[in-house]
Amino acid sequence: MVDTIRIGVTGLGGLGTPLAREVEAVDGAEVVAVADVSDENRRSAAEEFGVPDRHRYESHEAMLDGADLDGVAIATPHTLHYEQVVAALERGIDTLCEKPLCVDLDHARDLVRRSEASDAALMVGYQRHLSPAFRRAREALDERVGDPQFLSASITQDWITHQRGTWRTNPDLSGGGQLYDTGSHVLDALLWTTGLSPVSVSAQMQFDDDAERVDKQAALDVAFENGAVASVGVSGDAPVVREHLDVWGENGGFRVRGSDWGERDLAFVDGENREHASDHDGEYRDKGRAFVDVIREGAEPPATARDALKVTAVTEAAYESARSGRRVEVDLRTEPRVEAD
Structure with missing residues (x-):
């Protein structure tokens, strides 16, 4: 029996909630923690996905440290991506980050180097790679x-x-x-x-x-x-x-x-x-399912940090x-x- 893949989601105001729904639709995967600076966003998402109070976080880093995660999906505003991805990779957590991965070229270079040196996977949310x-x-x-x-x-x-x-x-x-x-x-x-x-x-x-x-x-x-x-x-x-x-x-x-x-x-x-x-x-494979497959199979992500660097x-x-x-x-x-x- 394969253990359940445990996912945390940061940023529930827009794309994060649909991403969480995609994860929840995959057999053997579950959203177990959420993080958002908005009290309402945290509450609404946590109630939809059955996340207990102790795993509802205001801080991305607090969620990474407080929850037992196999992966994290990041759907926050663009300029926040770099530090949040770094925090996940430093903790060895497989990461799905919505596009654009970075809005700074030096940050994009750094994430290529970090992701390729890490045992943790970094997938970027360019869904045309799944079309x-x-x-x-x-x-x-x-x-x-x-x-x-x-x-x-x-x-x-x-x-x-x-x-x-x-x-x-x-x-x-x-x-x-x-x-x-x-x-x-x-x-x-x-x-x-x-x-x-x-x-x-x-x-x-x-x-x-x-x-x-x-x-x-x-x-x-x-x-x-x-x-x-x-x-x-x-x-x-x-x-x-x-x-x-x-x-x-x-x-x-x-x-x-x-x-x-x-x-x-x-x-x-x-x-x-x-x-x-x-x-x-x-069939089209959505990002949530693809990310769970990356975690479960250890395969290369459909869209990588090098793809994002070019963009x-x-x-x-x-x-x-x-x-x-x-x-x-x-x-x-x-x-x-x-x-x-």
């Missing part, structure tokens, strides 16, 4: 596309209307705007499905604040090591949710399409301009480019940066 459409596109890249040369990706969403006044438009908590929020998924999907290494970014943005810290629209031109180029658009001021990813190479291309937040459709286009519906199969590096370069008006190099080194004297 049959995106997984099949990645698996078939060499055969159906060849060496990628042109990429186009975008997402639209009525983000700014719904997020004004929340922590997601407070850059001290969010690290930025729409590009660091929903846009992070689009960049990850593009980078992960192709495996390309970005080398530079030029970006234009529309900001929602005078300090130019919270973007609501972003257009990125990304160059890659193999010579490929990508056009990426992220709109947080549109009436509907639409997402696309197109990748083209010497053999043909693939197209991923979707609306709202359901599963995406995949089609391949061959060199004769014939479109073929994807032959991908398999943070491109995102930070894009913000710098938009503010400075110049093209900015993408730095994917994992060693600490050394400042010149």
Whole structure:
């Protein structure tokens, strides 16, 4: 009989509660502790998941020290992720952190080094790694596309209307705007499905604040090591949710399409301009189930700290480019940066 996987969840005001429901739906897994600075969030989640009073914590660190955990899921504001992940890894606890993993490039580098030196797993909440459409596109890249040369990706969403006044438009908590929020998924999907290494970014943005810290629209031109180029658009001021990813190479291309937040459709286009519906199969595996599998089987997480480093590096370069008006190099080194004297 396999022992029950015991999970703690930090941050119950938004994504944390759905994550906890996903964990609870897995046979042999249970949410046994919750942490949140909000009394109401703690109480509501604890009552839903049957967490006793002694394992309802205001502090993330107190939960890590006070509860017997196999894993912890972190769904707090973005700028809190780094210290909370470090605290879990230092205690040897397997960790699922919602995206973006970090909004600071040095922090992202540090978490790559820490996670790869630790016996504890670090999984990042990029769910497109679990989507049959995106997984099949990645698996078939060499055969159906060849060496990628042109990429186009975008997402639209009525983000700014719904997020004004929340922590997601407070850059001290969010690290930025729409590009660091929903846009992070689009960049990850593009980078992960192709495996390309970005080398530079030029970006234009529309900001929602005078300090130019919270973007609501972003257009990125990304160059890659193999010579490929990508056009990426992220709109947080549109009436509907639409997402696309197109990748083209010497053999043909693939197209991923979707609306709202359901599963995406995949089609391949061959060199004769014939479109073929994807032959991908398999059900979508949610993040909670995937995290339990990582803990139980000791497998590599579907999305890793190295995946997250790429996204943070491109995102930070894009913000710098938009503010400075110049093209900015993408730095994917994992060693600490050394400042010149």
